[in-house]
Amino acid sequence: MASILAVDDSPSMRQLVSMTLRKAGHDVHSAEDGTDALSFAKEHGVDVVLTDVHMPKMDGITLTAELRRLPSYRFTPILVLTTESAQEMKMRGKDAGATGWIVKPFDAEALLRILDRVLEPKRN
Template identity: 55%
Template sequence: MKRILAVDDSASMRQMVAFTLKSAGFEVAEAADGAIALEMAKKESFSLVLCDVNMPNMDGIALVRALRQLPAYKFTPLLMLTTESGAEKKQEGKQAGATGWLVKPFNPDQLIATVNKVIG
C-alpha cells in the first residue's frame, strides 16, 4: 500500500485530505508543520508528501528543500496543496523541488487523480 504524508497546520484540512486519500485506498500519516514532517520522513518511508506552503516552524517550501537533500526523497513526488496561486510562489516551489501544485479548496477527485498520476 502506498503511504502518503499529509502536512498542514490546519487540522480540518489534514482530516479532509486524509479522508479523501484513505477512501482511495492510500495509507495516510499526518504532520502539523514542516519540522514535524521532516522528522517523520527521516524515520519512515512515504511514497508521496503532500504539503501546505504557509505553516509555522517550517513552511512547505523549506520542507521540500530539506526533503530533496535526503537520499530517500530525491525522487519522491512532493506536491504542494495551498491557497497560494501566484506564479512567483509556484516558481519558488518548483525551484525548491516540488513535483506539482494544487490549489485549495481542492476537488477530491482531482486530488486522487493527481496523486495516482505522480506515484504511478
C-alpha cells in the same frame, strides 16, 4: 495503495485530506508543520508528500527543499497543496523541487487523479 504524508497546520484540512485519501485506500500519515513532517519523513519512508505552504516553524517550500536533500527523497513526488496561487510562489516551490502544485480548494477526484499520476512510475 500508497503511503502518503499529509502536512498541514490546519486540523480540518488534515482531516479532509486524510479522509479523502483513506477512502481511496491509501495509508495516510499527517504532520502539522514542516519540522514535524521532516522528522517523520526521516524515520519512515513515504511514497508521496503532500504539503501546505504557510505553516508555523517550517513552511512547505523549505520542507520540500529539505526533503530533496535527503537521498531517499530525491525522487519522491512532493505535491504542494495550498491556497497560494501566486506565480512567484509556485516558481519558488518548483525551484525547491516540488513535483506539483495544487491550489485549494481542491477537488477530491482531481487530487486522487494527480496522485495516481505521480504514483505511476513506482508501480511499473
